[in-house]
Amino acid sequence: MAMDLRTSIPAAAVLIGCTLVVTVRAALAPAPVPRRPATPAELAEVAAMIASNERTWTTETAQNFPADRWSQRDDFHGREYRKAQEIANEKGLRIEDVLRAVDDDIHRRAARSPDDTDERSAGAIPCKPRPFYD
Amino acid sequence: MGRLAERTAVRLAIFALIATALVWTLLPSAAWLNEFRDAQVLTLHERAAVDSVRRFGELPLWDPWYCGGIYGLGEPQSRFASPPFLLSLLFGVERAELLIVFLFTVLGMEGTYRWIRLRVNDSTAALRIAPIFALSGHFAVAYFRGWTNFFGFALVPFILYGITLAARGRTAGIVVGAIAFAVMVGFGGTFAAPLVAVAAAIEAARAVSEQPPNRRLRAIVMLSALASFMLAVAAVRLLPLAETLSAQPRIMAGTPGHPPKKLLWFLVKSLATKDGDVEDPGSFYVGAAFLALVALGGSDRKSIRPLVIVVMFLWLAAGYARKPALFALLRELPVFSALRYPERFLWLAILYACEPAANALAKLPRLGDGKRWRVGANVVLTIAVVATVGAQLQTFASIGNARELGVVAVDRLKEFRQARGNRWLAAHYDGLGAGSLSCWETHPVTMSPKLRGDLAAEEYVADPAVGKAKRVSWSPNQIVVHASMASAGRLLVNQNWHPGWRSSVGDVVSDEGLLAVDLPTGERDVTLSFRPRSALAGGAVTLAALASLVLLGMSARRGRVPFRRGAVVRSAALVLAPWAVLGVFVARWTEPRYPPAPMKNANGSPALVAAPAPDATKSGAQFEVPIVVDASKLTGPDSLSNITLDVYFRRTGALPRTTGVFVHVVRRDGQEPIPEKSDKEEKPKDFFNADHQVVGGSFYLSDAPLGYVVHDAFGLHIGKAARGAYDVWLGFGHVSGRRGRAKVIEPGRSDVNDNRVRIGSFVVR
Structure with missing residues (x-):
């Protein structure tokens, strides 16, 4: 029994200590500071930059994935993602502001029903992952 | 030691x-966000669950922030x-x-x-x-x-x-x-x-x-x-x-x-x-x-x-x-x-x-x-x-x-709305307080094609002449809408339908996959709640199983070994108790079954049809494997140098899972040779292939339903094709291509070459 306590108590202390140290360090790790918010002028500029690329992206993705609507749209969003990151990095903006600018711009010409025209690819293309990616 | x-x-x-x-x-x-593309989606699933509990005090059953709304508990990656x-x-x-x-x-x-x-x-x-x-x-x-x-x-x-x-x-x-x-x-x-x-x-x-x-x-x-x-x-x-x-x-x-x-x-x-x-x-x-x-x-x-x-x-x-x-x-x-x-x-x-x-x-x-x-x-x-x-x-x-x-900067919209979204940055949409209709999952997600990321209001009456709707309150599992209906009509919610949705008034229906309620005339608050039976039944079975496990464990501590003589009935009862709970739920199950999504090609056209399109060229070719090609249609090349192929065929018997479709686009022999290019320039191509194992974008060739006409639609970009006339050949065989192609036993109206039938021709100018 004495042997048990001589080993078990220090071992339990190590276990609890490790758990506490990891927990405290994770909980108190410095929170990253987001970049600065965009000004209204920057929001408008960002929205225009993304919108001006969309027609090209639509054409290129139709060539990359002919007759595959979900893959086309996913490729479109891949390009949008890279452009959004590029803009955010260049201007030192939060990525959320770039996304907000695009979304506000799309909502500016708000649709009243699902059948309205969809010039900004705002309609849903149901997720249909490709059967293989080899 | x-x-x-x-x-x-x-x-x-x-x-x-x-x-x-x-x-x-x-x-x-x-404290940083992993910006890798998969991490974006998986983080969003977890953030959605945390938001449901912390911000709304609800169980994380419905996740409205992704793909137009998905069943969080049934999502394989949550x-x-x-x-x-x-x-x-x-x-x-x-x-x-x-x-x-x-x-x-x-x-x-x-x-x-x-x-x-x-x-x-x-x-x-x-x-x-x-x-x-x-x-x-x-x-x-x-x-x-x-x-x-x-x-x-x-x-x-x-x-x-x-x-x-x-x-x-x-x-x-x-x-x-x-x-x-x-x-x-x-x-x-x-x-x-x-x-x-x-x-x-x-x-x-x-x-x-x-x-x-x-x-x-x-x-x-x-x-x-x-x-x-x-x-x-x-x-x-x-x-x-x-x-x-x-x-x-x-x-x-x-x-x-x-x-x-x-x-x-x-x-x-x-x-x-x-x-x-x-x-x-x-x-x-x-x-x-x-x-x-x-x-x-x-x-x-x-x-x-x-x-x-x-x-x-x-x-x-x-x-x-x-x-x-x-x-x-x-x-x-x-x-x-x-x-x-x-x-x-x-x-x-x-x-x-x-x-x-x-x-x-x-x-x-x-x-x-x-x-x-x-x-x-x-x-x-x-x-x-x-x-x-x-x-x-x-x-x-x-x-x-x-x-x-990276970091998610939280600056949420006052009111939730669906956005076009971007699954590559999905986690950041949680910071915006908007849903991402851009959706990637490891399985095809049933999404309504009527979802929009640009609506003026997320809840609206299908026919504005019939009535008006205004959001009263919103949370992931519960939406309250004030509806004023001059006559009976349909309230639409810009989220996917699921059989687990209930309404305080009227009938919840799927409007091409969109969550909708058919409402009677009158002015009232309509409360939509998400209470899926599978979660309730699953939760009850889990609780019963845990209780049974505790009882089994307590018996064992008292020295009663399960399934020994004298303990068989008790042990069996504990094992079966959770399933009895499930049986009670099944017996009282009133919720409609979540229907399989209609099988569609990648271009959105139906994968099963009553008959080939009238303008398709008839074939009737039969192969050594039990497949009959009824007709085919080639469209293009279009202005983007894409061709589209629609093949109509029937499976007439059992096939191995490894059967694949071979589609070869070949420049016809006897034409002027392809001009040589300098080292830096890519030589124009004279061959393309579009082989595939999954047909109609929805099922293996071996699982194509018997007696149905399968409509297999797919496309090919031929931007790098050399000028000249091309033929498109279709064959069947083992998906690896190593075991040769199945023989054509009856060509029908089609030309045959090397156990392939011609399903179309086009010219690149």
Whole structure:
């Protein structure tokens, strides 16, 4: 029994200590500071930059994935993602502001029903992952 | 030393130290978001669950923030239906990730130790080898890519431990195995589950075979009870998952495979990153020293069985590269048909290889005479293990620190709305407070084509002349709308329909997959609530199973062994009680079934039709395999240099799963030669192919329903084609193409060439 306590108590202390140290360090790790918010002028500029690329992206993705609507749209969003990151990095903006600018711009010409025209690819293309990616 | 290793507190202390070393260099960045594309989606699932609980005080059943609204509990990649979710709730999703890594790493090592000790007498050997599996390279890959749910795989040793204990007549085995399995499945272990099923079947067979003949029946009964409890305790997750995946089955094609050398590189090469992702070599890193230990352990007779199992898992991991392909056979089974990565069986190979490696550690020092040999051998072997563990820790740290990190700036919209979204940045939409209609999942998600990311209002009356709607309150599981209807009409909500939605007034309906309520005339508040039966039934079954497990455990502590004479009825009642609860729910089930999504081609056209399009060219060609091509149509090339093909055919008999469609676009012979280009310029192409195994974008050729006309629509970009006339040829055969094509036995109206029929021609000018 004495042997048990001589080993078990220090071992339990190590276990609890490790758990506490990891927990405290994770909980108190410095929170990253987001970049600065965009000004209204920057929001408008960002929205225009993304919108001006969309027609090209639509054409290129139709060539990359002919007759595959979900893959086309996913490729479109891949390009949008890279452009959004590029803009955010260049201007030192939060990525959320770039996304907000695009979304506000799309909502500016708000649709009243699902059948309205969809010039900004705002309609849903149901997720249909490709059967293989080899 | 052996006594120390046998003390749980000592082992856990050692494992905690190793796990601390594993996460130590990553802790300063614990609050950052992993920006990897998969991590975006998986983080969003977890953030959605946390938001539901913290901000709205609701259970995370419906996730409106992704894909236009999905059933969170039935989403294969969500991980909140397990205890580690408490960490996400307490510390936030990002900070909780390293705590989860720490926790599961400790559990993985302890589970491996306990499981190995069932068959290896030397506790220090088991202790030394225990960290290898939980630190293997794929956990580093999982952390890099944000596949936090893959850490549930660290519980596999506990599942196998439970199986062997149960086969040996121990009730604790049932408790441990069932809970470990439920936690793993609840923690998004839907990818691990099929692999675990294979390992569990093998472990069960092995454990039964180790029992004396007169105890085998009892072992089988105990294992059956364990299997029942595994399913019942995990029911809260399994029932919603089954509902989702039966309506939206995951389809995987291709013939993935890895030659032996590549499998070896998976295990021994250093893991590295390239172009923002991890490379294949080293992605299951255990190091050469570990493999040497396994080989040394092979000299021990006790290692034969685990080594046979290791070889079997290596065979599975080789996929289609090793003929005959065991992986291909496994894929013939219903659930396993969706397996995509054969190399993941290396995880199980590593786990089972730990046993011969432990045998080597236990036996080699005893082979020679004298203390000096024993001490020397022990030191050398221990150094080999410590060096391996050190390399694994270093790999995890370097890969973890190579992640691209970011931050979600939370600045939410006042009112939730759907956005066009972007799944590559999905986690950031949580910061916006908007839903992302851009959707990527591992299965086809049933989404309404009527969803919009640009609506003026998220809740609206279909016919504005009939009435008006205004949102009163909104939360993930409950939406209240004030509706004023001059006459009966339809209220639409810009989210996907699911049979779990209820309304306080009128009837909930699916309007082309959109959530809708048919309302009577009048002015009132309409409350829409999400209360899926599968979650209620699953939760009740899980609670009943946990209660039964507690009672079973208490009986065992009082010395009552389950299924012994006199305890059979009581034990059976406890096993069956959760299923009786399920039976009550099924008997009272009024919710409509979640219907399978209509089968569609990738271009959105229906995959099953009554007859070929009237403008398609009739064929009537019959092949050696039971397929008749009725007609085909070629459109293009269009202004983007795309051609579209519509092929109409019928399956008239049984086909192997590995049957594929060959589509070859070939420049016709006898035309002017293709002009040579300079080195820098790419030579124009005269051949394209569009081979595929999944037809109509929805099912394997072998699963095409008999008696239906399959409409297989697909496209091809021929921008690099040389000028001239081209023919498009269609054939059938084994998907690998190695076994030749099926013969054309009746050409019908089609031209035939090399067992292919011509389905169209076009000219590139």
